[in-house]
Amino acid sequence: MLLEIQNLEKIYVAGEVRVNALKNITLKIKEGEFTAIAGPSGSGKTTLLNCIGLLDHPDSGQILFLGEDIVSKNPKEQAFLRRQNFGFIFQTYNLIPVLTVAENVEMPLRLLPSYEKETARQRVSEVLTAVGLSGFEDRKPLEISGGQQQRVSIARALVKKPKLILADEPTANLDSKTGESIIDLMLKINKEEGTTFLFSTHDTMVMDRAGRLILLRDGEIHEDSKKRKRK
Amino acid sequence: MKSYVLSLAAKNILRNKRRTVLTFSMLVFGVSFYILLSALFEGFDRAAFESIINFESGHIKARSDKYDKDFPFDPENFMENSSAVMESIRKDPSVLGVAPRILFSAEMDNGLDDTPVLVTGIDPQADDSVFGLGEYFTDGSFDPTGAVVGADLAKEMSLYPGDPFYITFRTKAGAYYSLELWVAALLKSPDPAGNKTRIFIDIALASNVLGTPGAATEIAVKTDNLKTAAKTAERLRKRTSGVSIQSWDEMSHGFTQTMQTKGKMSQIILFFILIIAMIGIVNTVLISVFEKRKEIGTLKAIGFSDSEVRNIFVLEGAIVGFIGSLLGALLGALFNAYLSTVGLDYGAIMEGLGDDMGIGFLSIVRTTWNPEHYIVPVTLSTLASALAAYLPARRAMKMDPAEALRTT
Numbered sequence: 291m292l293l294e295i296q297n298l299e300k301i302y303v304a305g306e307v308r309v310n311a312l313k314n315i316t317l318k319i320k321e322g323e324f325t326a327i328a329g330p331s332g333s334g335k336t337t338l339l340n341c342i343g344l345l346d347h348p349d350s351g352q353i354l355f356l357g358e359d360i361v362s363k364n365p366k367e368q369a370f371l372r373r374q375n376f377g378f379i380f381q382t383y384n385l386i387p388v389l390t391v392a393e394n395v396e397m398p399l400r401l402l403p404s405y406e407k408e409t410a411r412q413r414v415s416e417v418l419t420a421v422g423l424s425g426f427e428d429r430k431p432l433e434i435s436g437g438q439q440q441r442v443s444i445a446r447a448l449v450k451k452p453k454l455i456l457a458d459e460p461t462a463n464l465d466s467k468t469g470e471s472i473i474d475l476m477l478k479i480n481k482e483e484g485t486t487f488l489f490s491t492h493d494t495m496v497m498d499r500a501g502r503l504i505l506l507r508d509g510e511i512h513e514d515s516k517k518r519k520r521k
Numbered sequence: 522m523k524s525y526v527l528s529l530a531a532k533n534i535l536r537n538k539r540r541t542v543l544t545f546s547m548l549v550f551g552v553s554f555y556i557l558l559s560a561l562f563e564g565f566d567r568a569a570f571e572s573i574i575n576f577e578s579g580h581i582k583a584r585s586d587k588y589d590k591d592f593p594f595d596p597e598n599f600m601e602n603s604s605a606v607m608e609s610i611r612k613d614p615s616v617l618g619v620a621p622r623i624l625f626s627a628e629m630d631n632g633l634d635d636t637p638v639l640v641t642g643i644d645p646q647a648d649d650s651v652f653g654l655g656e657y658f659t660d661g662s663f664d665p666t667g668a669v670v671g672a673d674l675a676k677e678m679s680l681y682p683g684d685p686f687y688i689t690f691r692t693k694a695g696a697y698y699s700l701e702l703w704v705a706a707l708l709k710s711p712d713p714a715g716n717k718t719r720i721f722i723d724i725a726l727a728s729n730v731l732g733t734p735g736a737a738t739e740i741a742v743k744t745d746n747l748k749t750a751a752k753t754a755e756r757l758r759k760r761t762s763g764v765s766i767q768s769w770d771e772m773s774h775g776f777t778q779t780m781q782t783k784g785k786m787s788q789i790i791l792f793f794i795l796i797i798a799m800i801g802i803v804n805t806v807l808i809s810v811f812e813k814r815k816e817i818g819t820l821k822a823i824g825f826s827d828s829e830v831r832n833i834f835v836l837e838g839a840i841v842g843f844i845g846s847l848l849g850a851l852l853g854a855l856f857n858a859y860l861s862t863v864g865l866d867y868g869a870i871m872e873g874l875g876d877d878m879g880i881g882f883l884s885i886v887r888t889t890w891n892p893e894h895y896i897v898p899v900t901l902s903t904l905a906s907a908l909a910a911y912l913p914a915r916r917a918m919k920m921d922p923a924e925a926l927r928t929t
Contacts, residue, residue: 337923340922340923340926343822345818345821345822345922345923345926346921346922346923365826365827366826366827366828369821369824369825369826369827370824370826372821372822372823372824373823373824373825374824376822376824378819378822378823380819380822380926382815384815384816384818384819384822384926386816386819387536388532388533388535388536389532397823398823398824400522400525401522401525401823401824401825446823
């Protein structure tokens with residue numbers, strides 16, 4: 291099992307107001323799954339992804355990654371786990387504006403102890419070709435479209451061949467046609483490279499393309515349809 | 522990985538060019554000002570030292586071991602055996618010139634007014650072998666029957682070349698004595714004290730009227746190397762007896778203290794420059810951290826550790842500090858290149874004020890080249906900038922990634 295989440299709770303406190311963002315979440319994700327987390331705004335989609343990606347700290351419960359409890363690790367170990375195993379795709383792409391497309395994609399590789407310049411250059415070229423951005427290497431993020439920026443973001447998440455890619459509303463800022471092409475690309479990578487995708491969305495088109503749909507409502511799993519067929 | 526963090530920091534400083542230029546400007550101004558001031562102070566010190574050596578002390582000075590520094594112009598200070606002492610001193614191979622001098626205080630009288638003066642009895646030829654005084658005699662020349670009068674003193678006493686005047690003083694025996702002299706020449710030297718208070722007469726005349734034949738108040742010595750004068754003085758001490766022998770640097774202890782005070786002033790200025798630089802850097806990095814909250818969250822998501830995120834911002838501050846201070850050092854060097862060759866005419870500046878402001882010379886001051894003036898501010902500015910960036914960088918380090926990613 292790639293990921294096992296047991297009784298995960300997250301409470302946000304704002305003054306005297308307590309919001310149970312996640313309530314008793316328990317789920318398992320197998321390697322190679324293409325899973326969508328859906329639900330209305332405030333249902334806890336992003337919080338769940340952030341907790342799994344160790345960007346946020348759950349108040350209770352366990353997250354096991356390849357059988358190992360990752361919540362109890364110290365911040366340095368968590369950073370190391372992220373750099374080795376997780377890829378992130380954000381709704382607003384979050385590319386570094388002063389770096390070129392190639393430099394943005396190369397960034398996760400630079401953090402690996404095995405980094406080697408020529409190998410990295412080849413891998414960057416490979417993933418940029420895979421996302422259809424060959425020839426855009428020297429452009430800055432602001433010189434390309436939103437859809438292209440999200441492709442760069444996918445390439446950046448993909449470049450180190452992570453075990454799990456966490457995508458927070460990857461198509462929310464894109465028009466439907468570009469959004470669909472992004473989902474196509476993610477599916478292609480999932481099929482060809484066996485990369486596990488876990489992404490949040492409230493777009494029905496994206497939900498329909500997911501192999502598994504987890505529906506969150508008020509921080510709880512409302513529905514987990516594991517046997518959906520991909521379209 | 523360290524070089525990657527450094528390259529990210531370097532790219533960050535180009536992001537907000539206007540802000541970076543503003544921080545650079547503060548450093549450039551501050552460091553160049555410090556360099557110029559330090560070089561100017563050192564130039565002043567050097568010129569003042571040269572003035573003392575050229576007009577007052579020579580490289581080495583020998584006096585009677587009974588010399589009372591609280592009453593330097595008292596006839597009791599006379600060295601009776603000056604010829605023997607000079608003979609002994611001349612035997613040292615490093616000695617190039619020996620000049621006896623008699624110094625005593627007197628009242629100068631022009632028939633209307635009187636003023637206290639310092640009378641120096643010199644042997645013009647011997648004196649020229651140690652001091653360069655002769656080249657500053659104007660409107661006449663040295664005459665054994667007359668006196669060379671400081672130009673400012675002459676002006677104050679309304680005396681012109683050829684005019685008679687009197688000096689009244691006490692002889693060694695304690696009797697009051699009045700001597701009639703005339704203005705043979707004026708002294709216009711870079712030594713303001715000499716110009717204001719001194720008259721020069723023939724040493725033979727001085728010893729005759731004071732009743733001290735063959736005696737001298739002091740014997741000034743010129744050596745072949747100013748820097749090794751203390752060693753030569755040490756040798757001369759062994760060679761002579763009954764006299765006190767000191768090199769210029771041993772005599773100028775009080776003056777070196779003044780130099781140290783000026784050095785402290787430079788340090789205070791540097792301290793304020795560093796404070797200004799640090800405020801600039803804190804501001805720059807703080808805004809940078811605030812603006813890049815989302816990027817900080819992204820970097821952490823990608824796998825940057827907290828300390829790596831902190832180091833990006835610390836290095837950003839250090840790079841700004843280094844480049845800014847380096848540019849400041851270059852600008853300072855440009856100013857210095859001009860002032861070390863053309864110089865600053867201190868005499869001309871002070872002429873209008875009628876005062877030397879206690880500096881002790883009136884010549885062209887040339888700034889010095891001292892690597893320390895460049896290395897110290899650049900190193901300290903870089904370190905201070907890194908230190909200043911540390912606090913805002915820590916804020917970036919502690920930032921919760923989920924919260925950082927939520928910012929717009």
